[in-house]
Amino acid sequence: TVLLSLDVFGFSVSRSALDVTGSPRTHVPVCSGGVPASFPARTIKSVCWEKFARYFEVELKEVKLSEGYYVMDPEKAVEMVDENTICVAAILGSTLNGEFEDVKLLNDLLVLKNKETGWDTPIHVDAASGGFIAPFLYPELEWDFRLPLVKSINVSGHKYGLVYEGIGWVVWRTKEDLPEELIFHVNYLGVDQPTFTLNFSKGSSQVVAQYYQLIRLGHKGYRNVMENCRENTIVLREGLEKTEKFNIVSKDEGVPLVAFSLKDSSSHTEFEISDMLRRYGWIVPAYTMPPNAQHITVLRVVIREDFSRTLAERLVIDIEKVMRELDKLPSRVVHKISLGEEKSEANGDKLRVTVKKSDMEMPREIINGWKKLVSDRKKTNGIC
Template sequence: MVISTTIADSDQNLHSTFASRYVRTSLPRFKLPDQSIPKDAAYQIINDELMLDGNPRLNLASFVTTWMEPECDKLIMSSLNKNYVDMDEYPVTTELQNRCVNIIAHLFHAPIGEDDAAVGVGTVGSSEAIMLAGLAFKRKWQAKRKSQGKSCENPNIVTGSNVQVCWEKFARYFEVELKEVKLKEGYYVMDPEKAVEMVDENTICVATILGSTMNGEFEDVKLLNNLLMKKNEETKWETPIHVDAASGGFVAPFLYPNLEWDFRLPLVKSINVSGHKYGLVYAGVGWVVWRTKDDLPDELVFHINYLGSDQPTFTLNFSKGSSQIIAQYYQFIRLGFEGYKDIMTNCHENTMVLKEGLEKMGKFNIISKDIGVPLLAFSLKDSSKYTVFNISESLRRFGWIVPAYTMPPDAQHISVLRVVIREDFSHSLADRLIADIIKVVHELEGARFTADTSGARDGGTVEHVEHGLRPMERGIAKYLRRFIHGKKTSSVC
């Protein structure tokens, strides 16, 4: 076994302590090396650097799946060399994608017959899916305006200021104004009434979120649909709705089957969902489905034949891997409705375990809702001594990655911590996280040992703060206490 560490002794070169077994020259950081090195050395250099990354399963900032079954891992590895766009060469992969689109469309109650094909496409993630849905809305709006002899200038989308940054990207890249409904303290999702008030004849769609990244809450799509139908009837504008279900699309059908948010509502014309979130697939795969074929303009669909047969395509990317699409189909047939429901129920229960533990501490306000995606967002009741950012930073030494952030306008004075509960976050990990948060809060409130020897001399502070410290910290405290009182010692542990 080769044991090594890789360190950077300058900004330009990498040196490996084990490399003398293979090569004695350092590697340039930003230029191609002059010569090849053995595969073992290349592997070890990269592997050593990657050890400094965080543990994906302790990354509670991310919605993205970090564990799959070994059988699915095998399918992914066996298909890494398949380019999805080569539909003529890999027709089975194309068929699996089409099956996934139809499964999702039926899950979201698209009005399609048993023998009809659903309209949708696999994407790299929800960001690409949102771009495609936004383009379809823009082109539909432009076509209608042209047919009416009206200007196509200044299209806009109405949404909440809690939208994910991909919506801002779409607006900037494709020259669409983003009209945002501001948030307020205690109400951290888009207000449907305010959203409908902002709709005008240039609004290409209203975008609503099923599972806000800020606090996991579902926006009221049904109320938005009803209010917008009334306004459309009065104005004859026919403004549609897009549902960004990146986080909640694979949660709501299993935990809240009677909640009306999808194609059961007549103004919902397209929905995006992330397969790599609660679809339970590694990054990156997303999906976008349309209500009917008429909601996707034909002019956006390209037909190519230089890879074989005629291939219709509507994506921003061209070449992409097949692995995640195959993995998505594996999860669908492996788990079925019952399996997904069990997993989402378990995630919800673990969220409640964490919530109860935090509530018992009495230090936090829970701002998540019980109905939403499995996550917990919480703020400090008192931020005068320390902040959520201090807690987030302190938790990193235990391996936890828990993000702290401020809410969007006009609630930016509220700072929160957020924990996303995924399939691989167990009850025991929830208990462990609660215990570590208690330790961190205890330390930040003044119980953490410090090397303030003057305080120790005056009042025995060292002995007072030892309670609750980790073994190594207690050892250091014991050593310093002996040193302060003039006792010799040969060990710090």
């Protein structure tokens, strides 16, 4: 398992260090070396990173997203690096839209900054989602140990590693990149056993399952699985595009998923679509983007190994049904009520009051709105 895993990440086996743990916890041993002070370049808030920063009193610096650009900007990330930075983290497979961050550009920019400053700031790649995708679908993409500043990589075996939930892998470039002071040695099991995880007693079934999958499928098998996922992603994306109702937010190169938003959300929202799809047996999350892009709402469908072409076509059909049902419902109307064009005696301004109410809201709320409207009118010019 160790040999195969390291081969996937483009690295020689001879001088490596590897650990097996639950995927979210891999960030703690990875980033705990040295004296933590600042840790820039997170673009998407994840509770595992926030826990690490709080437990180890690390300043977590985040590169803000912007509309249309939902991954880390390497130039902005490098600008945030200072002499106390312990590492820069890049995501291979955004939670929001599956996009791969440009680890190669980040590495090149950071190499220049390290030369200018004399610092030695490394890179950690959070490949939880993309670590078992990029090696098979995009083998020429440089994101792993082929880049000199990439010192550690974590990947989830329970995502596209095709194993049960709860297994994650973290690989260091060399043993020297894993500080010795973080390793504890115990011999109460009869032999010396080094350990540096935060996990305690845990079964080995997940490790065995990962070993079985790697042996059974091999490179060719994993490549076939990932290519099939990509093909079904294309089927779903093209089906949604044909409806002419959605903008595709996800990218062609990345995790096999489709993230999309409504072209026109004035009548209905992505949350309504998500809710109504449950009636057809689909759990499709709707969520807003992080700050600076939080006015954007998207739906996301992750294509797994067992998500067939037939299911992709069926999902498109069910989404079209939902859209037709929503079109039959009353729209979210904005009522503009003009209370006269006469000028106010007080200040000579035209008086126009706009009340925004949904036709689907409770009648009591509508009545209260009208009462407030009349009350405000009385206070303004004394006319009922």
